[in-house]
Amino acid sequence: xxxxxxxxxxxxxxxxxxxxxxxxxxxxxxxxxxxxxxxxxxxxxxxxxxxxxxxxxxxxxxxxxxxxxxxxxxxxxxxxxxxxxxxxxxxxxxxxxxxxxxxxxxxxxxxxxxxxxxxxxxxxxxxxxxxxxxxxxxxxxxxxxxxxxxxxxxxxxxxxxxxxxxxxxxxxxxxxxxxxxxxxxxxxxxxxxxxxxxxxxxxxxxxxxxxxxxxxxxxxxxxxxxxxxxx
Numbered sequence: 001x002x003x004x005x006x007x008x009x010x011x012x013x014x015x016x017x018x019x020x021x022x023x024x025x026x027x028x029x030x031x032x033x034x035x036x037x038x039x040x041x042x043x044x045x046x047x048x049x050x051x052x053x054x055x056x057x058x059x060x061x062x063x064x065x066x067x068x069x070x071x072x073x074x075x076x077x078x079x080x081x082x083x084x085x086x087x088x089x090x091x092x093x094x095x096x097x098x099x100x101x102x103x104x105x106x107x108x109x110x111x112x113x114x115x116x117x118x119x120x121x122x123x124x125x126x127x128x129x130x131x132x133x134x135x136x137x138x139x140x141x142x143x144x145x146x147x148x149x150x151x152x153x154x155x156x157x158x159x160x161x162x163x164x165x166x167x168x169x170x171x172x173x174x175x176x177x178x179x180x181x182x183x184x185x186x187x188x189x190x191x192x193x194x195x196x197x198x199x200x201x202x203x204x205x206x207x208x209x210x211x212x213x214x215x216x217x218x219x220x221x222x223x224x225x226x227x228x229x230x231x
Contacts, residue, residue, distance in 0.1 A: 072222055076111065080142075084112045091162070092160070132172060
């Protein structure tokens with residue numbers, strides 16, 4: 001499976017900014033420019049499918065294929081335990097990067113990585129510890145604000161919609177064979193554990209690299225947009 005795969009571009013991005021891109025200034029009437037009429041997107045296909053050798057390893061891929069496209073596909077891989085939905089819409093109900101790229105004529109694939117419960121659970125994983133970032137530490141950790149509910153004045157994150165954002169963060173899988181790491185500090189545990197468990201991706205997710213190779217073999221040369229903690 002170790003075939004050479006050519007990438008058109010590798011972009012490292014901070015995913016939290018993906019939740020607040022295209023922030024629009026308000027007009028005098030208080031209506032944001034984001035309320036303007038947006039381009040109508042016509043899809044020839046929208047599909048969900050899995051990549052990976054086993055249920056333990058699978059990633060869930062969401063595809064959005066526009067009509068009459070000859071452009072390179074864009075693959076969007078979240079990190080930090082975030083879901084593919086971070087690219088699809090914002091907490092304050094604006095279109096995300098996936099929509100913008102599809103509107104520009106690019107086929108888009110967003111990824112729920114193999115360490116997330118949203119990608120599906122095998123019987124083994126269903127018995128594992130699940131963890132999730134706690135709702136207080138991520139304010140300062142991810143640069144949303146100085147503390148819980150205290151957004152920075154010049155920040156773009158839609159703090160009023162924090163609950164929507166936090167609800168979109170899926171549970172992350174921690175198998176007994178994985179070691180904990182400092183990356184996971186600030187996560188809360190579920191079912192068992194002390195709350196500082198790392199997901200399967202801790203220290204770098206080699207499985208996700210394998211899965212992305214499989215996806216690239218399917219899509220061909222692509223633009224890969226990824227958070228740095230994943231690939």
